[in-house]
Amino acid sequence: MNYPVVIGIDFGTTYSGCSYAFAQNEEIIDIVKWPKQNNHIYPKTPTLSLYRKGSKEILDWGHGAKRNAMKPNHPDTLLLSKFKLYLDEHLQKNVLPNNLDVVDVIADYLSVFHQHVCEELQKGFAANYQQSSFRYCLTVPAMWSDQAKSAMREAAIRAGLVERNDPSDRLMLISEPEAAALYCEKKSEQFNLMHGQRFMICDAGGGTVDLIVFEINEEAPGRRTLREVTRGHGDTCGSGFLDIRMRDYIRRKCMHISPIHEYAMEHILDNFINMIKPEFDGLEDQFLELPACMGIHHLTDQSIGLSNGCLHLPATELLNEVFEPIVQQILRLIEYQLQQSPDLEAILLVGGFGQSNYLFRRIDECFADRVGMIGVPPRGELAVVRGAVYFGLHPTTITERVSRRTYGIETRMLFQPAIDPPDFLVTGVDGRDYCRQRFSVYVYRGQSVKVDACVSKSFVISYPNNTDSDLYAFDGDGPVPRLTTDPQIQKVGHFPIRMPKLEGVKPGDKVTLTIRMYFGLTEIKIESVILDQVITYTSAFESAKMGVSNPASRIRLGSWSPPLLTDHVVTHPSAVMYPSINDSHHTEMHSTSTFFISNPLWKEQ
Structure with a gap:
């Protein structure tokens, strides 16, 4: 559309x-x-x-x-x-x-x-x-x-x-950093960023600071795309936490003079947010006019730098008490990204906090000798929202992403006596021994995935039974657990699979269910295919912990219809075999995440 x-x-x-x-x-x-x-x-x-x-x-x-x-x-x-x-x-x-x-x-x-x-x-x-x-x-x-x-x-x-x-x-x-990257790509000529060069987005907002490294690809004259190079990450160390530290600092400084009621504190924080925070460079002292409602406009107390209701804030105090603890968190985030991708042409600061003079100065001090340039694009506070519009206009500008997690489903696999627990052994109707509740990986943490690529696996189920599947994730960097019962594995999604009416298929017949997952998008997309009939799920995640109680929010369930090959067939750039998966199973790779299906009757083909 x-x-x-x-x-x-x-x-x-x-x-x-x-x-x-x-x-x-x-x-x-x-x-x-x-x-x-x-x-x-x-x-x-x-x-x-x-x-x-x-x-x-x-x-x-x-x-x-x-x-x-x-x-x-x-x-x-x-x-x-x-x-x-x-x-x-x-x-x-x-x-x-x-x-x-x-x-x-x-x-x-x-x-x-x-x-x-x-x-x-x-x-x-x-x-x-x-x-x-x-x-x-x-x-x-x-x-x-x-x-x-x-x-x-x-x-x-x-x-x-x-x-x-x-x-x-x-x-x-x-x-947010992807959106900012799209905005910065439009300004890339101003920063002399060319084909094959990499830049880091540091999106510093009010609550979170997010970072990702991108590589520019000039596919044709005037046609540029971006490839995500590092697994994006961040922390809750935005400028709002400066406000919290400022509030505590002022209360400590004035505690022996007068209690500061919330109304007065809001006025103080407004002055800090609008006047001090944007311009603070760590060098110049600041002065704060305390609100008249505190009733101390004629008071002088040299011990805290108060003179006729005006409070002297030394630069060293502001630096140590308010700014530096938060900025140190951001510097650690940047260092982590640089360790993943040391060959950077630029670090670009965006977001409201990204316009801070002090933040720019500290990043420049720490990383100028390791990066080609450190810059702030024009109207950087609008980089994210403008980049979101660019994304809506051209969703394929970002061609590749890096999976944040390992995703998979729960299934049965052939039992391996040397490594599988005896309690998990079950005998199938075919007489073979299987291990139940195995974690069948679709995509690995840190794996690069193209936006249009999918991972496809096939399973056998009985007609006409409906079934349900769960999506699991593993956040660690070590070996992936074999079983979904491992405490490091968490269930993150649930999607029901409703059996369509199939002509010529009798109750009890075995049919092939193919699960296709797309991990290169911002949200994971899942397709279930039974005899060429496709059902699509988006936003397929159990969200009760977030307060989402409406079942419709868990899965977006499409209607069954015969697929058009042009809509559903994806050109797979490569086939990857995972040693942790049954060798008889073939996985087509096109994304970055891992899912699990928890139906005890399923077994991989």
């Missing part, structure tokens, strides 16, 4: 933004007008939602949510911030108030955010098109799990961006 309008949404931890383009001319337009922004000139809106205590109905959002929450006569409201981080399974988080579900909170925000976006679009030429014909590209952190990405897709559906039964490519997900 052709989409005349492509909308990119950068749903961020602290700020969210939106850009769009018409497919005819591909000129990117940024949405810069946001409700109640007043004199704020930042081209994004705060990722804030306001609820009434005891209610699950959103009252306000963005700038309006913050303004209303700070009113002294609104004690019955709750201001939610940084709720995107609730999708990061590795962070310890407090329970959301009001028994709110994180997917619903994100959906609430995206719903009002999207409503404003549509109103802005209607003021322009997009009014000539139906919203149902828009394509949406939503950015997600590279470090997010499959479950988190599935929860994000579900939130977008609940928010009304797309309908649940729309084609899956109407809502596309792309990792």
Whole structure:
């Protein structure tokens, strides 16, 4: 399907933004007008939602949510911030108030955010098109799990961006550093980046910092593509954590003078975020005017640098107490990527935190002698959202990705007495001994996979029984466990397989089930094939831990139909045999991840 309008949404931890383009001319337009922004000139809106205590109905959002929450006569409201981080399974988080579900909170925000976006679009030429014909590209952190990405897709559906039964490519997900790389590729001539050269994207936002190394491939004059070289990774060390450290630093500094109420602290943090944080270079001292509501505007205390209500913040204190602990985490992330790909032409800093003078200075100090150049592209704070639009216009610009995990399914394989546990031995109807609950790998962690490549395996099942399968993942770098019962293996997905009606096939007959998996996409796609009938699954991941309780969110189930060869046959560049898999089985390789199917009646052909 052709989409005349492509909308990119950068749903961020602290700020969210939106850009769009018409497919005819591909000129990117940024949405810069946001409700109640007043004199704020930042081209994004705060990722804030306001609820009434005891209610699950959103009252306000963005700038309006913050303004209303700070009113002294609104004690019955709750201001939610940084709720995107609730999708990061590795962070310890407090329970959301009001028994709110994180997917619903994100959906609430995206719903009002999207409503404003549509109103802005209607003021322009997009009014000539139906919203149902828009394509949406939503950015997600590279470090997010499959479950988190599935929860994000579900939130977008609940928010009304797309309908649940729309084609899956109407809502596309792309990792934030990939989107930034597409934007930087458009600016690559400004940085003299040429065919075969590699560059690192350091996407430093409000919550997360993500990094990936890409290689430029000039397939033809004017036609450039990107190949992911390293396995993207990141950490929760964005600029929002500077704010947390600043809050603690100010409280410690002023603790013997006056308690700082939340209203006053918000004013202090606003000054820090808008005035100090962007310009801090680690060299110049800063001065902070404390709010009048603290009642100390005439107070002087030389022991803490307070003079007539103005607080002196020495550069060394800000550096050691606020900035350097967070920046050190980012430097370690960059070092890890450099160890994987030492031959780099450039490190490009994008995202809101990527515009920080101090961050640039520290990266330059540490890596300038190992990298050709360290740069900040123009409007780097919009690199991710603009890159999302480029991705929606040209989804095949990124041709190859690196698998973050090992994926596979659960099946039976021939029993090997020397290494398989006796408790797992079962005898099949064919009289042969099998090992149950074997982990059958589809793709390995760190493996490069082309975006259009698939891994295909075949199994035998009985007609007309329906069956279910589970997808498993292994995150380690060591030997892959043989059994899905290993504690290092985790179930990450579930997909039901409904047997179609097959002419000429009797109950009890054996039929071949082929499972094809595509790992080179942002989201894993799975196809089940039985006698040339294909069913397609996207976002095929159990997401109950993320608050997704709607069964439809677990698997997107297509309808059975005879396949067109041009739609489903993939040219396989190579065939790879895995020693951990039954030697009689042939695996066609085209991606980077690993899945498992947990049906005790299945055995590999």
